[in-house]
Amino acid sequence: MNQPPPARNPLVITDRILSEILATRTRRDDHDGQTNHPDYDPRDIDIVTRREYQFRADNWASHNAERATPTITGGRCGYGHPSNGPHPHTAWDGLLLEQAYATLAEAHPVRLRARLMDLAALAVAWTEDVDRRIAAQAAVYVPPATHARSGDGAGCCPHTIPIGPGSCEDCWDLVKWDLLGGEQQ
Structure with missing residues (x-):
């Protein structure tokens, strides 16, 4: 059964967030000038560095899979009581870290760019979620x-x-x- 997508809070507008990102980038460029850096510290051994990042990405992927598996928890969880039934514990921190490490592990420039776009989109989604919390208080x-x-x-x-x-x-x-x-x- 198809359910309609959840309604978006009108105070959470992706364009507003993207405008803030553009303004921040402009301020940084005005302050620091155009920045060009290598992807990794040139003193590092490329393959070793990428493998370390891939290891961390895999570790966070496993951690996120465990968090996404519905479980019944007690006092620590926001759902609080086992009578609420099994529920997932997916969180932004793990999603961002998994994506960031997977991005850092990428060697091919076109795939690296695509992963950076995914990482940026994830950061915008998290920002929208924070804005929804602010809007609820507002x-x-x-x-x-x-x-x-x-x-x-x-x-x-x-x-x-x-x-x-x-x-x-x-x-x-x-x-x-x-x-x-x-x-x-």
């Missing part, structure tokens, strides 16, 4: 009345109480800032 967030938009200096937008779909970029940034406790990350 749904009840009320910004301070002193907030002013950067574009025109106006006070809080009428759509910002609470932050929701269609909120401006400044309001979205304010939520992220306040949820970090005012600490720049």
Whole structure:
């Protein structure tokens, strides 16, 4: 039986994330200039380095397969109680590490590029998941009345109480800032 894909939260927009990535890349290029590095430390023995990375990729693949196998767990798990039945424990850390090590193990430039694109897509997917968690908290967030938009200096937008779909970029940034406790990350 085909189920419809899960609805996407309107606050989680891949284009927004990709725009942030582009802005970050631009800032880095402006600061450091264009960077060109070898794929590996030239002092390393290429085949040994790639085999080590492949070993780590295989290890994380095995670990992720174990995490994906539904099990019944007790107190440590977010599902908490065995009455919830078997469930998987797949997590972003393992998925990213497996993909990163598999990418590092790749020798052929075209396949390396394809793996880097997969790794970047996985990082974007994880970022979207983090944004969904932020959006869940933002749904009840009320910004301070002193907030002013950067574009025109106006006070809080009428759509910002609470932050929701269609909120401006400044309001979205304010939520992220306040949820970090005012600490720049």
